[in-house]
Amino acid sequence: MKILKSAFLSILFVAFCLTSCTNDEPVIEQQSIEESLAITASLSQLSLQFNSQGDIETSANPAGNIVFDFCFDFVYPLNLSYNTGTTVTVNSLEGLVQILINSNQDLFINGIAFPFNVEAFDDDSDSIVVVTINNEDEFINLLEDCDFDNEFECECTEEYNPVCVEITAPNGETFLITYQNACYAECDGFTEADFSNNCEGDYNWSGGNECFTYNFPLTITTDNDETITVNSQEELNTALYNSYYFDFVYSFDVTLADGTLLTIGNEEALIELLEGCFGDDDDDDDDDDDDCGCDEEFAPVCVQVIEDGVTVVSVFTNACVALCEGFTEADFVTCEDNNNPNNCSEQEVLAYLVQCEWYINTSLYENVAPEYIEFNQDGTLEVYNEGTDVTVQGSWDLASNPNAGDVFMFFNIGAPYATVSQLDWTVTQCSEGFIILESGNEFIQLERDCDNNNNPGDCSEEDVAGLLVECQYWSVIINNQEYEYVFGSDGTVTVSINDDSIASGTWSTYTNGVGDAVVSINTNSDNFNSDWTFLSCSDDNIIISSSANWMSNIESGCP
Structure with missing residues (x-):
């Protein structure tokens, strides 16, 4: 690893054309400061790292760190003198840069107080070390080792394939330097x-990245505990030019490559995002679709299995995803016959949605999709991503056209999911564990996840x-006619209309594969047979779904 090299004497005799003083510079009393060709030469070279506004030149700073892009960093405070004797x-580096960008022919730096310290890279230990410069000769030797006048330049492409190296800071902490590609x-x-x-540990790359951009202003805390608010990527790069590590003041927003706005609430959320940027899926055992090479084609297939003696139908986005889960085409069943598409009532959709959390797959977001959504009975909702720990609040509503049997769903959600709110959605597939919403060519696929279900209305068989x-x-409404079911404690059931009994039979309970309590009703007429799934048993909100699509609006006689 090179940082300090040889051959620099020629630059020492560059004209003293640098570094002006402004009226607000902190001037101190006269000190014993020596004239120094080396300080003039080093400041001349350092000025090439910055533009006229004082921001670092990205093309001249591929590492984004002064030690690696320049050669060394002064340890501040630093006492300098102008050609006038002042x-x-x-x-700080910021103060030194202000001197650089305000230079003129009449007032410039030509002296420095010895000894002073610099921080430089030690190749043997892969660490930043502090070096004391005691006099002009040692300063000149330092600049000779930097080899500033070497005409050799690396010719690297602009390919974005980042690599990083781990370095130890003077205080023993490790940090990362990220390069755009291996060539740099x-x-x-x-x-x-x-x-x-573990390149995701580097939170900022001066050359930017192809995954997301920071939304400014944002606030950072540097490695010397200085809190700074920056208003652009250029300001961020400059503020971190001589910092080895830093942290953000949370929360802040980023914009993903597809234009999605994402709020980062803590360090874990940022690391999760960076891991995705670097393609780190070593721990992503859940991303089976990508492992199998399945595309996002929306052509649902259904698989019927027996779990604990109960028939359960699972729906997958397409055949490839189902095959990836270990099923075969012989396991496929017709979705229309088993999931009753377009036959869920508004009440049933409501009952399903409020019971558990729902995992989301949607055609609207290519790179980062909302992971889970929780629908509340008061019409509010929370969309959140477990990886980023970001939660977005919103609301939802249902409407229906009883004549056509259509159920519609509407959302009001803020960024980064606002696109969902701009469309009207129709329920096209509906079951206890799987709901599909469509709007034109777009879709939202909801798959129920009751593992973290804290719904106080959960029902037991008892x-x-x-x-x-x-x-x-x-x-119960059956074909637009109201019927009454009366259940006896002896397991019998009678069905009547206008107080006339028209069917009788038995009832029993069981728990289905997803933990719902179900009542199985068997009478001497198939028209009244059904499995009723109790999705909520709270006193003020009993919610029931029927397996018979001709039954709806099941309501209890309890006040």
Whole structure:
């Protein structure tokens, strides 16, 4: 690894054409400061790293760090003198840059107080070390080792394939330097053996990245505990030019490559995003679709399996995804016959949605999609991503056309999911565990996840059995006609209309494959047979779904 090299004497005799003083510079009393050709030469070279506004030149700083892009960093404060004999104390790189960009022919820096310290890279230990410069000769030797006048330049492409190296800071903390590609790293003397596998630990790359951009302003805390607000990527790069590590003040927003706005709430969320940028899916065991090479074609297939003696139908986005899960084409069943598409009532959709969390797959977002959504009975919702720990609040509503049997869904959600709110959605597939919404060519696929279900209305078989008997009669709409079911404690059931009994039979309870309590009703007429799934048993909100698509609006006689 090169940072300090040889041959620099020629630049020492560059004309003293640098570094002006402004009226607000902190001037101190006259000190014993020596004239120095080396300070003039080093400031002349350092000025090439910055533009006229004082921001670093990205093309001249592939590492984004002064030690690697320049050669060394002064340890501040630094006492300098102008050609007029006036001395000035510089407390930071920012202050030194202000001196550089305000230079003229009449007033310039020509002296420095010895000894002073610099921070430079030590190839043997892969660390930043502090070096004391005691006099002009040692300063000149330092500049000779930097080899500023070497005419050799690396010719690297602009390919974005980042690599990073791990370095130890003077305080013993490790940090990462990220290069746009291996060529730039190799130009600084690193080899593949030096490359690190955890580039997501570097939060800023001066050359930017192809995954997302920061939304400014944002606030950072540097490694010297200085809190800074920056208003652009250029300001961020400059503020971090001589910092080895830093942290953000959360939360802040980023814009993804597809234009999606994402709020980053904490460090874990940022690391998750960066891992995705670097294609780190070593721990992503859940991304089976990508592992199988399945595309996002929306052509649902259904698979019927028996779980604990209960028939369960699972729906997959397309055949490839189902095959990836280990099923075969012989396991496929007709979705229309098993999931009753377009036959869910508004009440049933409501009952399904409020019971559990729902995992989302949608055609609207290519790179980062909302992971889970929780629908609340009061019409509010929360969309969140477990990886980024970002939650977006919103609301939802349902409407229906009873004559056509259509159920419609509407959203009001803020960024980055606002696109969902701009479309009207129709329920096209509906079951207890799977709902599909479509709007033109776009779709939202909802798959129920009850693992973290904290719904206080969850029902046990005992709860359901008690409700059936306690509430005496239950009204049901069948073909636009209201019928009454009366359940006996002895397991019998009668069905009547206008107080006339027209069917009788038995009832029993069981728990289905996703943990719902179900009442199985068997009478001497198939028209009244059904499995009722109790999705909520709370006193003020009993929600029931029927397996018979001709039944709707099941309501209890309890007050």
